[in-house]
Amino acid sequence: MSDGLFQFLLRMGDNTLVLGHRISEWCGQAPGLEEDIALANTALDLIGQTQMWLGYAAEVEGAGRTADDLAFLRDVWDFRNLLMLERPNLDFGHTITRQFFFDAFHVLLLTRLQASSDARVAEIAAKSVKEAAYHLERSADLVIALGDGTDESHQRMQSAVDLLWPFAGEMFAADDVDNAMAAAGIAPDPASLRAEWQRKVDQVMADATLTLPESQFAHQGGKTGRQHTEHLGHMLAQMQWLQRAYPGATW
Amino acid sequence: MYAQMVKSTGHGVKPLDEMDPQERAFQERIDAGDKIEPKDWMPDGYRKNLIRQIGQHAHSEIVGQLPEGNWITRAPTLERKAILLAKVQDEAGHGLYLYCAAETLGVSRDELTRMLLDGKMKYSSIFNYPTLTWADMGAVGWLVDGAAIMNQVPLQRTSYGPYARAMVRICKEESFHQRQGFDIMMKMANGTDAQKKMAQDALNRFWFPSLMMFGPSDKDSVHSAQSMAWRIKMNTNDELRQKFVDQTVPQAEYLGLTVPDPDLRWNDETGQYDFSEPNWDEFFDVISGNGPCNTERLNTRKQAWDDGAWVRDGMLAHAAKRKSQGIAAQ
C-alpha cells in the first residue's frame, strides 16, 4: 500500500511540478501584462501544490528524502506526470488549451480527493481545489474567447485542440496503482471522472465554436513512467542543473 | 535610475516672475506641496517630461523581468523558484501600475510599448547586463533593487498624483525584493567554495553597473534642475549614488565579499565613502544600444508583443461579438 500511495503522490506532485514549470516559462513573454501576471499566479499555485504533494510523498517513502530531492534528483523514468503536461508550450493557444483540459480534470479529481480516507491527501486537496477552480474559470474563459475570436485565433485554438486531444485520454486510464487507491478509498478511479469532464469540455468547446476530434486514441506512458516524451529530459536538464552540478550545496 | 537619461524639454528653470500667470500658479502649487492631478492644467514640458520618465520607468520594469526571468526555470529549489517567480511577477505588476499612471497623461500603453520596441524610448542600462550564475539573482536583488528603492522611496512624494500613488504601491511591494536578494547572497557567501566564488563574481560584475543606474553626475545639468523644480526628480544622481555606496559597502563586508574598487575607502572628514566613478564610456555605449544584452532584451519584448497580437485581437473580437449579441437580444 505505501508504495502505491507513494506512486499516487508522485503522480499528483509531478503533474503540478511539470505544468508549473512550463507555465513559469511564460514569465516576461505573455501576450500582455495582465496575462503575464495571471500565468505567474497559476504557476505559483502549482509550485505550492508540488511542495505539498512531494513533501508528503517523501514522508510516505520514509527514505529521508525531501520534496526538493524528489523534484531535483530523480531522472526521467522516475517521473509520473501526464505526457500532456511535459509538452512544450508552443503558442499561447496550445498552453491555454492544455491548461483547460488539465484544469477540468484537476478540479474533479481534487474535489473527490477532499473525501479521501487519507487525511493528509484530503487536506492538500481541500487547499488545492480552490486554486484549481480559479484556474479552470480562467482557462475556460480564454478558450472560449480565443476560439470564438478572430479567424486566426479560432484556427490556432482548433489546431491546439487537435494536437492535444490524443494526450487527454491518459488522465482517465486506470492502472494497478489507481485500482489500489480506489480500493483503499484514498482516490477515485480516474475513469469515473471522465463523463463529467467530457460534459464540461463539450460545453466549453461549443461556446468556443471548436470541435473535438473523433479519434479516441490516447498516448500513454507518463503517469506510469513507462515511456515519457523526449521533452521531459530537456526540461529536467534545465530544472535540475544547479542541484546536479553542485551536489550537497544549500541554496 | 530607472529613468536615468530623461532629457528635460525645459531650458533651465525659469524664475517665477518670468512665468505667465497660469504657469506661475502651477509652480506655486508644486512649491506648496500640492499634488497635480490628470485633469489639472500643466505646462507642456511637465507633461512631456513625465511621460518620458514614467514610460522609461515602466519599460525598465518589464525589460527588468528578463534578466531574472532567465533563472526561473533553473532555480535550485522549489521555494527559490516560487520566490523568484513572485518577484519577477511583481516587476510586471510595477510596469502595469506605471503604464497606467502614464496613461492618465494622454498616451496609451500600446503607444508607449511601440516607442520602446522602435527604440524611441529607453529603459535602464542595468538590464542590458547578463545574469550568468545563480548568485546573480542575489546580486540583482541586493544591488539593483537596492539602488532602485533608493530612488523610488522619495518619488512617493513626487508632484504628479498618479505617479506618486503608483510609487507608494510599488515601494510597499518592493521591500521584499532586496531582502530576498540579500538572503540569496548570504546563503552563497556562507556556502561551499564554489558558491563563495560565484557570489564574489556576481558582485564584481554588478557593482559598477549598479552605480551607473543613478545616471551620470548631474551637478550642472539644466535638465535636472527643471525636473527638481517640478518635483518629478527629488534628489541629484550623485546624492543617491553616495547614499547607495554608504549603505551597501558595510553589507558587502558583512557578507565577507570585496567591493571591486581599489580606491574605495572611508573618509573620516566627509563621514562617507570615497569611491571610483564607473566607466561612463561604457555607460553611454550600453545606453546607445551596445550593451552585452541590448539586442536580446529588445528582441524578446518584440517577440512577446508580436506573438501576442493574435491573442489580444481574439479577446477583443470575442468581446465585441458578445456585446453585439447582448444588444441584439434586448
Place this chain on the structure above:
Amino acid sequence: MSNAPELPLWEVFIRGQHGLSHRHVGSLHAADAEAALKNARDVYTRRNEGVSIWVVEAAQITASAPGDKGPLFEPANSKVYRHPTFFDIPDEIGSM
C-alpha cells in the same frame, strides 16, 4: 507593427479585509467586464488585499472638472456648524 485597436482601460475598486468601502486601487486593460474582474483579482489582490472587487470601464466614469473646484467645494468651507467641534459642550456633561 499593427495599430490594432487597444484593449479598453478599466478602473479597479477593492474592499479590503476590514469592512470599509470599496477603494480605488488602480487600473488595468481587459477586453470585457468578466476579464477585467479576473485580471483585477490577479493583479491587485496578490497579497491578500481584498474580499470584493468592482471594475468599471474608465470611459464610463464622469469626473468633476478641476476648474469647478471653487463652486463645487468651497461653499462647504463656511458650514463649520456641520462639524461637532463647532459646539462647546461643558466638560461635566461627559462624552457626547
